[in-house]
Amino acid sequence: MYRADGSPIRVLLVDDERALTNLVRMALQYEGWEIDVAHDAAEAVGKYRANTPDVLVLDIMLPDMDGLGVLAQIRDSETYTPTLFLTARDSVGDRVAGLTAGGDDYMTKPFSLEELVARLRGLLRRSAYLTPADDESLTVGDLALDAASREVTRGGVPIALTSTEFELLRFLMRNPRRALSRKEILRRVWNYDFGGRSSIVDLYVSYLRKKVDAGSEPMIHTVRGVGYMLRPSE
Template sequence: MSLTQRASNPTRLLVVDDEPVLAELLVDSLTFAGYEVSVARTGSEALNSVTEYQPALIILDVNLPDFNGFVVAARLRAGGDDTPIIFLTARDAPTDLRDGFGAGGDDYLTKPFRLEELRLRIDAVLRRTLTPTAGDSSTLKVADLVVDVDGRRAWRGNVPIELSTIEFSLLRHLATHPNKVFSTADLSRHAWGSDSKADASTVHLGMSGLRRKVNRPGQSMIDTVADLGYVMRVPQH
């Protein structure tokens, strides 16, 4: 049973694609699966629709008539919007994947794709972003770092930390298991799912941003462990 079938109100999705046939196919398939679906045809329409429609998730084509989906995602993230994004694109080069995740995407599906795979990925992303991971408490505290799981917010001391969806997912995982070293493969599975195309360089990109935002001069909490991965250290006083 999908997330939408368990909810009293259908989950809103925004499909951003300028191909009428594909957009109509996605609307029909996802509506049948229990979602409420709206469509935008351009990047500009997408930005306006996110504000007006307030979707729980965006299915975003990369190639759009005005500006590409990576730009849409980057503008949303720069404006503080953390709505989850699944990119749809014919591009599958490693640099394109890094651009997508670097712009704030949560998953990346290449065309052609199976509708069932898209539905599974939608459920997986919503499960990660709308509900706490098993074992998480509502608030995680590691020294002066506070992670509000339900509110999807974080602070270091009294200073709020602005995080992308992926950065928050990585931070939550590390804060749930302080002093435990995770490989890039471990973090990739947690943040993007076991079938994601995200590679090690994409994880490094996300962790680089997270370390820059969380660590303080002389008060580093997230460290790299040579040849092993990453760890959140509990500061020793």
């Protein structure tokens, strides 16, 4: 996988565990990607601003500032970079905090290098930066999605989504009133089956609901024993 102009993918890897960063760097260099490493928050922000990467791998627990604070500083610069959080904590609250801060995906330690590469490939495919714009426009009830501008509105009100949330919603909107299984969603949105673990789908659907259905009649519904369905509010 390469950037749109044919040059190598640029990755900024932020973690204070040097043994871990050495292993991850080798795995990602094997993909032909360019890897820059930072071991604390200050170094991460400086390297990000000096050479904006195509994807960010960010540890949540850093010595001088947590990864959520790092991402907040980066987002303040009004640039968007797909971000995968690394965390040693696996509670729902910790994961939701990462998504709320603007993360697109997360992995818990310890993790397999093969899965990390697969996650990053999927994240890059979902990224507007590497995905050619198309003219697809979708409307379900008062919910509208424009693929070219990457804009989503409900009742005319803009909804800010991460790239993963956008692709999840687009898949749901392409299949209105159809019950979609978690396995099918994993395959079509993440392009990876996560070893059959579907909890990531539930987490992202939960967070997407908070944005799409906030203050309105619900459109995203759970289909017991199957998965999820998007249908217009009555």
